[in-house]
Amino acid sequence: MKNTRGRAALGDDFFGRSAELADLVDSLRRDNILLLAPRRVGKTSLMHAAGRSWAVDGDPVLFVDVQGAASEMQFVRRLASAMDRSGGEGLVKSAWNRLSRVLRPVGKVGGNAGPIGLEVELRSASEEDWLATGDALLRALADRETLLLIDELPLLVQQILTSDREGGRDRAKAFLDALRGWRIDPSLSKVHWLVAGSIGLDSLARRHGFSASINDLVLTALGAFDDRTARGMLDALAAGHGTTFDDDARAHLVRRLGGWCLPYYVQILFGEARALAQAGSVDIATVDRAWATLLDADHRSRFDHWWTRLGESLSTPDAERAHALLRHLATVEGGLGHDEARARTMGASLDEEARDRWAFVVDTLTSDGYLLEEDGRLRFRSPLLREFWMERVR
Numbered sequence: 001m002k003n004t005r006g007r008a009a010l011g012d013d014f015f016g017r018s019a020e021l022a023d024l025v026d027s028l029r030r031d032n033i034l035l036l037a038p039r040r041v042g043k044t045s046l047m048h049a050a051g052r053s054w055a056v057d058g059d060p061v062l063f064v065d066v067q068g069a070a071s072e073m074q075f076v077r078r079l080a081s082a083m084d085r086s087g088g089e090g091l092v093k094s095a096w097n098r099l100s101r102v103l104r105p106v107g108k109v110g111g112n113a114g115p116i117g118l119e120v121e122l123r124s125a126s127e128e129d130w131l132a133t134g135d136a137l138l139r140a141l142a143d144r145e146t147l148l149l150i151d152e153l154p155l156l157v158q159q160i161l162t163s164d165r166e167g168g169r170d171r172a173k174a175f176l177d178a179l180r181g182w183r184i185d186p187s188l189s190k191v192h193w194l195v196a197g198s199i200g201l202d203s204l205a206r207r208h209g210f211s212a213s214i215n216d217l218v219l220t221a222l223g224a225f226d227d228r229t230a231r232g233m234l235d236a237l238a239a240g241h242g243t244t245f246d247d248d249a250r251a252h253l254v255r256r257l258g259g260w261c262l263p264y265y266v267q268i269l270f271g272e273a274r275a276l277a278q279a280g281s282v283d284i285a286t287v288d289r290a291w292a293t294l295l296d297a298d299h300r301s302r303f304d305h306w307w308t309r310l311g312e313s314l315s316t317p318d319a320e321r322a323h324a325l326l327r328h329l330a331t332v333e334g335g336l337g338h339d340e341a342r343a344r345t346m347g348a349s350l351d352e353e354a355r356d357r358w359a360f361v362v363d364t365l366t367s368d369g370y371l372l373e374e375d376g377r378l379r380f381r382s383p384l385l386r387e388f389w390m391e392r393v394r
């Protein structure tokens with residue numbers, strides 16, 4: 001397998017996860033799923049793997065990435081584009097017929113030339129056509145066991161919320177309600193949904209009071225690799241690149257990750273170690289140099305994701321509280337007692353409202369994989385991320 005550093009790991013470059021994958025695909029036959037995991041755990045990679053597994057029986061798979069989409073209609077356009085790409089001729093034709101029925105009565109379809117592409121056809125549609133056109137597209141999927149993979153849905157919901165100050169909340173709720181309506185519609189029971197995103201849809205929905213709009217989704221958690229799997233991936237990467245990784249170096253790298261072997265961390269450390277290796281051979285000293293390199297100013301962008309996404313999953317005042325808390329925790333290796341961390345971040349005496357804010361911030365940082373709470377102490381979940389934070393705030 002080859003070293004993947006940032007993009008989804010696909011095909012032969014996707015390592016491990018066989019039990020999670022089998023469970024996920026099995027559950028998807030019965031339930032619609034919201035995949036929840038901290039950043040960079042490998043959600044997008046796992047979605048693609050689920051797609052490959054689903055397609056083995058010849059059933060359709062549509063991968064819809066809505067990152068960068070800013071409205072409900074853009075969601076529909078991305079869906080149309082996925083159908084154009086992977087739906088096959090029969091599906092596109094049937095969807096086109098349905099779309100024309102929706103758009104033709106108001107004069108929005110060019111002619112009778114037949115389907116060029118669904119996305120092209122939608123160019124004439126306006127923003128308010130999203131519900132009718134989305135419905136037409138989804139109904140075209142109703143006849144076959146279709147897997148619909150929707151990545152970064154929470155970012156789109158967030159975008160709708162923030163881009164429209166007045167009506168954003170109502171629009172976001174109406175959008176999520178429409179998706180829920182499609183998911184639970186018995187006539188669309190062959191369409192199976194797997195939803196994920198780099199910020200948690202559940203916490204976003206909770207924060208804005210529309211948890212009921214996603215209550216049909218079954219929550220499925222995905223964690224980091226265990227140490228054994230991480231060592232296995234290092235072996236596979238070393239074999240794929242003709243690098244020698246001695247046993248001590250391998251064990252050392254995994255130990256330094258401190259029990260939080262995010263596949264991404266293993267990959268970026270491998271990449272740096274390989275680049276620094278003398279004559280293709282990695283020893284303990286090379287691992288330490290790779291670690292230090294990742295934290296130098298030129299390489300820190302690999303972690304910026306964690307820094308910037310705080311502002312996306314939290315409101316500005318909460319993001320500021322989160323930054324303050326992480327700054328305190330970055331400076332102490334073993335973390336801080338819960339009460340002390342709270343006092344340093346928000347002051348000693350808190351009213352009920354402030355206590356709620358604190359609990360929410362800690363909860364979000366924990367579920368997003370920044371923090372761990374153990375025996376009443378809060379600390380960074382990953383020593384690597386803590387060191388990055390220390391450099392960043394220094």
Ligand SMILES: Nc1ncnc2c1ncn2[C@@H]1O[C@H](COP(=O)(O)OP(=O)(O)OP(=O)(O)O)[C@@H](O)[C@H]1O
Nearest residue numbers: 006007015039040041042043044045198263264267
């Ligand atoms: N199963 C895997 N095999 C090999 N590498 C993996 C695997 N899963 C994740 N990775 C590594 O982690 C990186 C991020 O993977 P991916 O994009 O799937 O994560 P994600 O959880 O979707 O991230 P984000 O939260 O940013 O959307 C990949 O570039 C790769 O380095």
Ligand SMILES: [Mg+2]
Nearest residue numbers: 043044197198
């Ligand atoms: Mg992703």
